[in-house]
Amino acid sequence: MKKNNLLKDLESEAISIIRDGFSKSLNPVLMYSIGKDSSVLLHLAIKAFYPSPIPFPLLHIDTKWKFKEMYEFKEKIKKKINIKLITHINLDGLKKKIDPANNSSVHTDIMKTEALKQAIDKYKFDFIFGGARRDEEQSRSKERIVSVREKTHTWDPKNQRPELWSLFNFNKNQDQSFRIFPISNWTEKDVWDYILQENIDIVNLYFAKNRPTIIRNGSIFLVDDDRFLVHKKEKIVNRKVRFRTLGCYPLTAGTESTAVNIREIIEENKKIHFSERAGRLIDLDKINSMEVKKRDGYF
Amino acid sequence: MTSFSQIKIITCGSVDDGKSTLVGRILAETNNIYSDQNDKLKIISKRYGTTKSSVDYALHMDGLQDEREQGITIDVAHKYIDYKNKRLVFCDSPGHNQYTKNVVTAASSCSIGVVLLDAAKGILEQTARHLAILDFAGIKHVIFAVNKIDSIKYNKKKFTKLKKKIQTLFSNYAFVSKFIIPISALNNENIVKKSQKILWYKGKNLLNQIIAIGSKDYISSTPYITVQHVHRPNNKTRHYMGIARGSSIKNKSEIFVFPSRLKSKVKNIFFDNKKQSSTTSNYPVCIETENELDITRGDIISLKKDAVETGNCFNASVVITSQDNLYSGRQYLIRIHNKETYATVTKIKKKVDFGSENSQNLKELLVNDIGEIEFDTNETIAFLPFGTAKELGAFVIIDIGNHNVIAAGKINFALRRSGNVFQSNLKINKKNRSHLIRQTPKCIWFTGISGSGKTTIGNALEQKLHSQRKLTYFLDADNLRLGINKDLGFSQNDRVENIRRVAEISKLMVDAGLIVIVAAISPFENERNFAKSLFDKKEFLEIFVNTPLSVCKIRDSKGLYKKSAKDKFMSKIGLGSNYEAPKKPDLIVSTERESSEQITDRILKNFLT
Numbered sequence: 001m002k003k004n005n006l007l008k009d010l011e012s013e014a015i016s017i018i019r020d021g022f023s024k025s026l027n028p029v030l031m032y033s034i035g036k037d038s039s040v041l042l043h044l045a046i047k048a049f050y051p052s053p054i055p056f057p058l059l060h061i062d063t064k065w066k067f068k069e070m071y072e073f074k075e076k077i078k079k080k081i082n083i084k085l086i087t088h089i090n091l092d093g094l095k096k097k098i099d100p101a102n103n104s105s106v107h108t109d110i111m112k113t114e115a116l117k118q119a120i121d122k123y124k125f126d127f128i129f130g131g132a133r134r135d136e137e138q139s140r141s142k143e144r145i146v147s148v149r150e151k152t153h154t155w156d157p158k159n160q161r162p163e164l165w166s167l168f169n170f171n172k173n174q175d176q177s178f179r180i181f182p183i184s185n186w187t188e189k190d191v192w193d194y195i196l197q198e199n200i201d202i203v204n205l206y207f208a209k210n211r212p213t214i215i216r217n218g219s220i221f222l223v224d225d226d227r228f229l230v231h232k233k234e235k236i237v238n239r240k241v242r243f244r245t246l247g248c249y250p251l252t253a254g255t256e257s258t259a260v261n262i263r264e265i266i267e268e269n270k271k272i273h274f275s276e277r278a279g280r281l282i283d284l285d286k287i288n289s290m291e292v293k294k295r296d297g298y299f
Numbered sequence: 300m301t302s303f304s305q306i307k308i309i310t311c312g313s314v315d316d317g318k319s320t321l322v323g324r325i326l327a328e329t330n331n332i333y334s335d336q337n338d339k340l341k342i343i344s345k346r347y348g349t350t351k352s353s354v355d356y357a358l359h360m361d362g363l364q365d366e367r368e369q370g371i372t373i374d375v376a377h378k379y380i381d382y383k384n385k386r387l388v389f390c391d392s393p394g395h396n397q398y399t400k401n402v403v404t405a406a407s408s409c410s411i412g413v414v415l416l417d418a419a420k421g422i423l424e425q426t427a428r429h430l431a432i433l434d435f436a437g438i439k440h441v442i443f444a445v446n447k448i449d450s451i452k453y454n455k456k457k458f459t460k461l462k463k464k465i466q467t468l469f470s471n472y473a474f475v476s477k478f479i480i481p482i483s484a485l486n487n488e489n490i491v492k493k494s495q496k497i498l499w500y501k502g503k504n505l506l507n508q509i510i511a512i513g514s515k516d517y518i519s520s521t522p523y524i525t526v527q528h529v530h531r532p533n534n535k536t537r538h539y540m541g542i543a544r545g546s547s548i549k550n551k552s553e554i555f556v557f558p559s560r561l562k563s564k565v566k567n568i569f570f571d572n573k574k575q576s577s578t579t580s581n582y583p584v585c586i587e588t589e590n591e592l593d594i595t596r597g598d599i600i601s602l603k604k605d606a607v608e609t610g611n612c613f614n615a616s617v618v619i620t621s622q623d624n625l626y627s628g629r630q631y632l633i634r635i636h637n638k639e640t641y642a643t644v645t646k647i648k649k650k651v652d653f654g655s656e657n658s659q660n661l662k663e664l665l666v667n668d669i670g671e672i673e674f675d676t677n678e679t680i681a682f683l684p685f686g687t688a689k690e691l692g693a694f695v696i697i698d699i700g701n702h703n704v705i706a707a708g709k710i711n712f713a714l715r716r717s718g719n720v721f722q723s724n725l726k727i728n729k730k731n732r733s734h735l736i737r738q739t740p741k742c743i744w745f746t747g748i749s750g751s752g753k754t755t756i757g758n759a760l761e762q763k764l765h766s767q768r769k770l771t772y773f774l775d776a777d778n779l780r781l782g783i784n785k786d787l788g789f790s791q792n793d794r795v796e797n798i799r800r801v802a803e804i805s806k807l808m809v810d811a812g813l814i815v816i817v818a819a820i821s822p823f824e825n826e827r828n829f830a831k832s833l834f835d836k837k838e839f840l841e842i843f844v845n846t847p848l849s850v851c852k853i854r855d856s857k858g859l860y861k862k863s864a865k866d867k868f869m870s871k872i873g874l875g876s877n878y879e880a881p882k883k884p885d886l887i888v889s890t891e892r893e894s895s896e897q898i899t900d901r902i903l904k905n906f907l908t
């Protein structure tokens with residue numbers, strides 16, 4: 001029996017949301033970003049339908065600027081779990097050759113938000129499961145578990161539907177869709193505790209290792225390939241770093257660390273005074289940058 | 300061994316009583332605001348802050364742009380704190396009356412309610428309303444936090460006077476535990492440590508009080524599974540998925556299914572990626588039965604043959620959560636546990652009065668109202684009263700047209716008549732009757748604004764059908780208002796009832812084998828959908844007579860438009876202004892471009908041959 005009642009409650013809630021949503025959906029999909037939250041969500045979806053396989057595909061929005069190790073991990077998971085994984089790239093956007101390091105918000109708008117909207121329209125997904133959590137960011141702390149999106153995928157935070165008890169209202173107009181967040185009520189700590197408890201496979205980038213890095217604006221960035229433009233004054237130095245969240249590598253800062261396993265990560269996180277998303281440049285463009293992105297259709 | 304578990308707390312109360320400041324303060328004092336968040340908060344505080352200090356903690360909660368600009372809370376913020384081996388989940392909710400629906404949302408997920416109160420202002424209407432909502436949502440533990448105690452100079456006498464008033468308010472409800480704590484969120488008095496300025500107060504500080512109440516576990520020994528999803532891995536196997544409650548169900552146990560009361564035996568149990576020998580409480584499971592039963596989403600499986608009740612007429616309490624009012628006589632969709640079914644509100648019995656409104660018209664409940672209703676469901680449902688099992692007695696009312704959540708509800712009890720009304724089985728049916736007169740019964744429903752030409756087309760159609768020796772009947776809504784509907788006026792509520800009666804009468808006539816023609820403005824999508832739901836597929840035709848308002852005004856066959864221009868009351872009945880055009884009618888006709896003859900031919904050709 002599990003000792004951690006909190007994890008049992010959270011797991012139970014998440015599995016229940018996945019089953020509930022699936023039961024009312026026509027064409028569901030699970031957003032898979034390769035990060036730790038996605039890994040947890042995938043693990044929960046497997047549990048939800050055991051002994052049957054997951055009855056919906058995974059969707060990965062590829063910006064072409066993810067860490068190399070993320071792409072390798074994706075291939076590994078594809079082989080390990082027999083599941084359909086759809087990868088979508090905004091090909092029009094790709095032609096514009098946007099450098100994320102110089103144009104973080106344009107890159108995110110076109111290669112993430114726009115790409116996601118394209119994929120949902122293309123495959124006509126109606127119920128989209130995602131691994132967003134309320135403790136990540138202020139506008140997310142305001143969002144419902146079942147978030148209604150209009151035809152253009154926009155979110156109206158001022159007029160959210162009441163969400164009562166666990167009686168989710170999965171009724172919608174034909175051109176609306178739902179973003180469903182089964183791990184809304186999990187914190188970063190819960191995610192790590194659960195990964196430890198369930199022995200979930202995650203990308204190695206989460207563990208500290210000597211990596212070629214530079215320091216820019218006080219943050220540490222991994223020089224993952226030669227597309228990363230290193231300025232004259234910047235020096236590539238091997239530093240022992242790990243990443244708390246994963247995104248596009250020029251926009252995701254790492255932290256110096258010695259944590260090489262999950263237990264050590266959990267211990268180290270207790271002492272860190274920065275929030276999980278402090279290393280995500282895309283959150284820092286403007287005061288309300290996440291809310292603005294979400295209103296526009298971002299996760 | 301003490302286990303790590305969560306306590307969910309709603310903070311509520313009237314506007315500006317300091318809810319967001321309180322939760323922001325708790326986060327700061329328990330080191331749950333990270334340094335990068337604090338830096339960001341300083342920048343935001345400079346721009347939107349309302350306090351003298353450099354950091355306005357309320358802005359950490361009010362995370363939406365609109366909230367910061369208006370300086371109010373619009374929707375619930377969820378904040379997570381690990382404190383003294385507990386996970387505290389704070390749901391910070393808005394104080395404005397306009398956003399009461401979001402308070403109901405927060406309350407429904409929590410087990411402890413913290414009601415804030417401005418010591419100088421005392422109990423306000425919203426304070427009382429929020430307390431009623433906590434009670435409604437099934438919260439058993441309430442703490443009144445008398446905030447801004449500094450503004451009454453930490454005065455014991457003033458506090459005691461206020462305390463008495465709060466106790467009077469408390470006496471209306473049956474909360475299990477009640478506490479009243481003097482605090483100052485801004486000055487950090489009595490929040491996480493004992494205040495040195497309020498030494499006369501002997502009780503616990505706020506956070507310690509919350510920890511002391513703790514998380515009272517779900518108590519239900521009755522074993523049951525609410526079926527959430529039926530999975531079919533192959534043609535032969537069905538997996539019933541849902542959360543198991545109460546004592547465990549074992550392999551080979553005999554089980555009962557509700558509402559059908561069918562019996563079977565458990566063949567396999569799966570969860571946690573393994574085959575298991577018994578279910579574990581409050582955990583999602585998947586079970587397989589020995590013989591294949593017709594079990595669907597919304598059914599309940601239990602070991603006991605009297606585990607739950609079944610019924611289709613109920614008395615319930617509701618809170619209205621939408622600008623769309625709840626009308627007596629209207630059909631809605633309800634969701635109770637995993638069951639969704641159509642339901643009709645048959646009576647609005649009571650409305651809780653908070654002193655602001657004095658309407659005694661109980662044909663509708665308005666947004667934020669708390670009331671008592673009776674309703675019928677189309678299908679028999681398995682349930683338990685909310686007081687016995689929250690999960691089996693809570694429901695939501697959903698609008699059929701726009702899918703809004705109109706109300707939160709909880710079943711008080713099933714009405715006895717539900718057991719007494721039986722549908723008699725008659726020997727001669729619709730098929731026998733229509734065979735006798737050699738026609739296919741239909742209901743042809745004309746909808747459109749006043750003066751659009753419904754009656755003219757209906758008349759032409761009936762004449763034509765009559766000449767073809769068809770047995771018909773023309774129900775003109777105007778004519779019905781002279782007889783069966785003469786007790787009805789033109790309020791929205793009466794218009795709903797008017798259409799319900801017309802629809803039910805048409806149904807009887809179709810059952811008698813007739814081709815029924817209906818001419819009724821029928822302005823609301825919901826009622827037309829209700830009418831449609833009474834008939835078999837292809838039996839009901841919705842024909843939209845789409846004549847522009849300008850043309851109808853010129854025609855003004857009944858002189859109504861002229862009258863409405865002069866008469867304030869007449870203008871209210873909505874001669875076109877609040878008409879909801881059908882989204883998917885079977886046919887759209889226009890009396891501008893076609894003659895009645897042409898339209899009639901089109902109807903006959905498309906539907907009646």
